[in-house]
Amino acid sequence: MTTTRFAPSPTGYIHVGNLRTALMNYLIARKAGGSFILRIDDTDPERSKEEYVDAIKQDLEWLGLTWDRIERQSDRLDRYVAAADELRSIGRFYEAFETPTELDLKRKKQLNMGKPPVYDRAALALSEDEKSALRAERGDGVWRFKLDHERIEWKDGVLGDISIDASSVSDPVLIRGDGQFLYTLASVVDDTEMGVSHVVRGSDHVTNTATQIQIIKALGGTVPEFAHHSLLTGPQGEALSKRLGTLALRDLREAGVQPMALLSLMARLGSSDPVEVRNEMAELIDGFDINRFGAAPTKFDVEDLYPLTARYLQSLSLEDVKPHIDALGVPADKQEAFWALTKENITTLKDLAGWWELCCEGAEPLIAEEDAEFIAEAMALLPEGPYDETSWKSWTTAVKEATGRKGKGLFMPLRKAVTGRERGPDMSALLALMSVVKARG
Ligand code: GLU
Secondary structure, three states, rough: EEEEEEEEOOOOOHHHHHHHHOOOOOOOOHOOOEEEEEEOOOOOOOOOOOOHHHHHHEEEEOOOOOOOEEEHHOOHHHOOOOHHHHHHOOEEEEEOOHHHHHHHHHHHHHHHOOOOOOOHHHHHHHHHHHHHHHHHHHOOOOOEEEEOEEEEEEEOOEEEEEEEEEEHHHOEEEEEEOOOOOHHHHHHHHHHOOOOEEEEEEHHHHHHHHHHHHHHHHHHOOOOOEEEEEEOOOOOOOOOOOHHHEEEHHHHHHHOHHHHHHHHHOOOEEEOOOOOOOHHHHHHHHHHOHHHEEOOOOOOOHHHHHHHHHHHHHHOOOOHHHHHHHHHHHHHHHHHHHHHHHHOOOOOHHHHHHHHHHHHOOOOOOHHHHHHHHHHHHHHHHOOOOOOOHHHHHHHHHHHHHHHHHHHHHHHHHHHHHHHOOOOHHHHHHHHHOOOOOOEE
16 A cells, blocks of 8 residues: 655744645655655654644645644654664664764864765774763763665665665764654654655655665665655755745745645646646646656746736636635625626735725726826716716716727726726726725816
8 A cells, every 4th residue: 555654843834845745745645545644753852842733734734735644753752762672682773972073073084085974983893891981971872773885776756776885874873862763763663664655755865765775674674665856946046945934834825825826836846747727636636746757956936826826716716715705895796796807816815805995995096197187087077886887888988078088098097097006807897896986086
């Protein structure tokens, strides 16, 4: 059975970069009729916060990325203890006592000699007495996994054939000096015990994958299929890491971005398939293929989400948006007309408020100096409301006759005077919904 997981650390709000990982894992599970796990990677008690766990759930719910099961690493510490014991018993785990400064010095020396900065395994040579002495002096050491120095190979769903020389990688620390289990071990134990069959994550995890493959094998687990998607960059190819904080999903939601616009973009961006707005998650699931994604960094421009949101909204019926229109206080008998005329003229649903305000209260007229006289004359010909679908036609006909203006020179200044804007919906329909037209010239 296909099982995937999204494994955020609850140390902040999730952003578009995390969403890409979540979505790909979700789509793979759903396409295969499998299972999607939300795994909270909270082994770091200082940095993990409950408010972020709640926020992650809310953000995924907003997008409709429903999970079949939720797991928390902090509930599973006994499993990691057992795995650590197992690694010790098979001679693949050793305690090391170097301080961060000592490690740093070693690295600098290696780099100076033109060597890769790989941990030299000095701790393997320590006798039991030496270890006891170091423990007494420095406290418990860290626990490192002893890699087999061979090539680690896998066929990556995005990157293709990967081969990494284990001797170019430091033996990973799996338990810190204070006893805290690190993600590298916890993740392997969880993936194995939860039957995770496919792991999609960012390409910053490639080296982790190499070491995790050896840990999985050492613990007798089955190696899942791995795929590492490229990292997102800004529109000019600039690193996005510093800006990701401003691209939190909750900020996009707040800005009016529609879930399906965001999902439609993120499910295809960086693949050989075109980005098209979809209305149903099922369409995204059907057309998804991780193998169609490229390894090159993927450019992401947050501005692209707005035309996609607008296009999505245009496809909706009144029924789909009724709660928003109700909330504005649009009377039931005017809702159909209001939505029909605004849907093509909004970027997000937030723009509806401005159009309804125009209908109820009119707008400050926008009058070019050279049109001032013309508008004064035209306004004198505008009857008091209420208006209906014929009001615009009869008014503009009267204005045309009185002033001799026609075409754009007639209609544009009138539109600007009535709505205070240069663009907008069909004026006959709009005027019919307006209760007042402000400032008569
Ligand atoms: N908690 C890890 C992270 O957020 C999970 C990585 C993984 O998918 O294995 O980077």
